Amino acid sequence: MAVRKREDEVFGKTPSQPNAAGIDVGGSSHWVAVPARSCDESVREFGAMTEDLNAMAKWLLACGVDTVALESTGVYWIPVFEVLEQHGLKVWLVDARQMKYVPGRKSDVQDCQWLQKLMSQGFLRAAFRPDAEVCELRAVSRQRDILLKEQASWVQRMQKSLVQMNIQLTEVLSDVMGLTGELIIRDIVAGERDPKALARHRHSRVKASTEEIIKALTGNWRPEHLFVLQQSLGMYDDIARHLAECDTKLNAGLTDLGQKSVDLGKAPRSGSKQRKEYDMRQVLANWAGVDLTRINGLGLAAVTKILTEIGPDLSRFPTVKHFCSWLGLSPGTKISGGKVLSAKTKRSVNRVRQALKMAAMSLSHSDSALGAFYRRLCARMDKPSANTAVAHKLARMVYYMLTRGEEFVDQGQQRYEEQQLQRSIVALKRRAAALGFAITPVASGV
Structure with a gap:
């Protein structure tokens, strides 16, 4: 019995599911396997239409199935997952890499049968999928990210058109679509060609002088490049309109989910950007129950990304280690013969992981305890490794705040450095005692 338990721990086995089914998801059809004792025909093929998915769910219920495992194939699994869940079935989304290297499965029929067998014996683990309301916000948030990337690409096209006309706006402005740059470009598209008239849009905070801007706006006005500039600006404005719709949808969804009331202190004056x-x-x-923006490095954009991706409920992760491992921030455990071969973190495209790593980079010049921790790690290792370690620490803070409702209190850089000094002194005394020596502190006046 002890040996069996040890095997379950090693292979990460979950409780057996005797009434489980396996589905091999495809683009045009899905193959479904149920336990052989459930019916005469244990493997069936269903189409991809909604009517076929409803028929699949009714057949699974008729066969006494209560749990279904399906692979994350592209986006084809999403309608299958949602329809089966609507019929009351417990759906497990499993990673295809758990079954990748099993030989002998060369067809869809064998694939779904093998999936059903592994699921029934408890060798598969369900992937994390947030609640339905979080999935709605996540879809809007991801659409917003796509629009931002598209908008940035059209800004690059505008810059290219300007450079081809030898309008060196990028040499005098740090942001072409900032307040000054946008007004200049819109005037150019409207038909203005006089550099002096265009330079009047210079904001007082622009470092370049009016004369420098006039020189940069003196170029070769080619009609084909002006046409491309006009088209690019039109696409930029069109995407901006869609971005505004995404923001409205996202804010409305977040407001509806806010049930609690968290005091953030005195509010800024009405109408300001800070407000x-x-x-x-x-x-x-209000939605999360805690203010994650109090954590140093986590700004409004990072917290919005975290909550719209995973939501405030992290009960699906038993411990903080499970959460950090899912993010791909835990050190690897590639060990052979008692020797650690590699401790690198696995590659991951997890969006929460990316947001945390970006937040960690912003701590390089922070005077907080986290900033001091980041700089101390950079002195010991390369910056990418230090960035991952700090992102891991941020992930642990996020987990504890969301699961325990704890508030984050920054101890400050000075307090952190004092703690590190005391730890270094204790470590030195311990090492000196092991070697038969004693350490005596030097008087401050000496």
Whole structure:
């Protein structure tokens, strides 16, 4: 019995599912396997239409199936997952890499049968999928990210058109689509060609002088490049309109989910940019129950990305180690013969992981305890490794705040450095005692 238990721990086995079914998901059809005792025909093929998916769910219920395992194949699994879940079935989304290297499965029929066998014996683990309301926000948030990337690509096309006309706007402005740059480009598209008239849009904070901007705006006005510039600006504005719709949809969804009331302190004056950020922080804090923006490095954008991706409920992760492992931030455990071969983190495209690593990079010049921790790690290892380690620490803070409702309190850089000094002194004394020596502190006046 002890040997069996040890095997289950090693292979990560979950409780057996005797009434489980396996589905091999495809683009045009799905193969479904149920236990052989359930019916005469244990393997059936269903189409991809909604009517076929409903028929699949009814057949599974008729066969006494209560749990279904399906692979994450592209986006084809999403309608299957949702329809089966609507019929009351417990659906497990499993990673195809868990079954990748099993030989002898060369057809869809064998694939679904093998999936059903592994599921019934408890050798598969379900992937994390947030609640339905979080999935709705996640879809809007991801669409917003796509629009931002598309908008940035059209800004690059505008820059290319300007350079081809020898309008060196990038040499005098740090942001072409900032306040000054946008007004200049819109005037150019409207028909203005006089550099002096265009230079009047210079903002007082622009470092370049008016004369420098006039020189940069003196170029060769080619009609084909002006046409491309006009088209690019039109696409930029069109995407901006869709971005505004995404923001409205996202804010409305977040506001509906806010059930609690978290005090964030005194609100800024009405109508200011700080007030808008405060209102958004309040909405996120009401939903999560805690204000994650109090963690150094986690700004409003990072917290929005984290909550819209995973939601505030992390009960699916038994411990903080499971959560960090799912993010791909835990050190690897590639060990052979008692020797650690590699401790690198696995490659991952997890969006929460990316947001945490970006937040960790922003701590390089912070005077907080986390900033001091980041700089101490950079002195010991390369920056990418230090960035991953700090992101791991941020992930643990996020987990504890969301699961325990704890508030984050920054101890400050000075307090952190004092703690590190005391730890170094204790370690030195311990090592000196092991070697038969004693350490005596030097008087401060000497």
